[in-house]
């Protein structure tokens with residue numbers, strides 16, 4: 371019913387030329403890793419999209435931007451609009467990553483506007499939500515995560531836009547730290563997210579993909595991806611390594 375999505379997030383790594391060389395190796399190896407039951411995507415810096423697009427399409431790999439402007443155009447120096455990402459080859463865009471919420475003071479209202487901007491550009495938003503460690507320790511993880519979700523849903527009026535959403539549950543304390551949520555914790559939070567989606571859009575909740583993100587790697591991917599409400603992964607560090615990403619692709623295909 372839901373096609374699992376294995377999505378890499380390269381963050382601020384590689385130059386455009388290095389990206390093409392990496393992808394050339396990845397594409398050659400991917401041919402020996404069946405992935406017909408899943409989708410594979412790579413979130414890359416916007417400068418990398420034009421070079422990767424001609425390679426990614428034929429390899430059946432989707433491309434994602436890592437952020438977009440909430441504006442469609444205008445006097446916003448340094449911003450990149452959704453339509454620009456789409457024209458350069460992206461079909462997905464990561465929105466509200468915790469590194470942007472923390473480093474660039476992205477509020478829930480900004481994230482809501484960016485999710486809406488992504489849909490206006492025809493991009494599929496990968497909405498990142500997740501609690502920080504102090505919030506988990508205080509027993510507030512679910513409340514924080516569902517508040518972030520509901521705020522973003524406010525930006526999506528049409529059912530079709532809501533159905534197109536991908537949600538990534540990313541506990542902030544697990545991102546780039548090597549610590550991973552247990553499979554049970556990932557499932558419990560993903561089920562809570564689906565429950566909140568069901569309250570907001572009863573007919574669509576079962577179509578929305580919910581990814582887990584936070585130090586997913588070959589050693590833990592199979593267990594995380596086997597959870598009923600975990601429909602894939604958003605993978606940072608491990609997605610920079612061809613063999614590690616391929617191992618996670620294998621785990622996704624096996625779980626699908």
Ligand code: PEP
Nearest residue numbers: 545546583584585606607
């Ligand atoms: C991420 O960047 O979204 C992420 C989950 O990173 P890592 O896999 O490195 O924790």
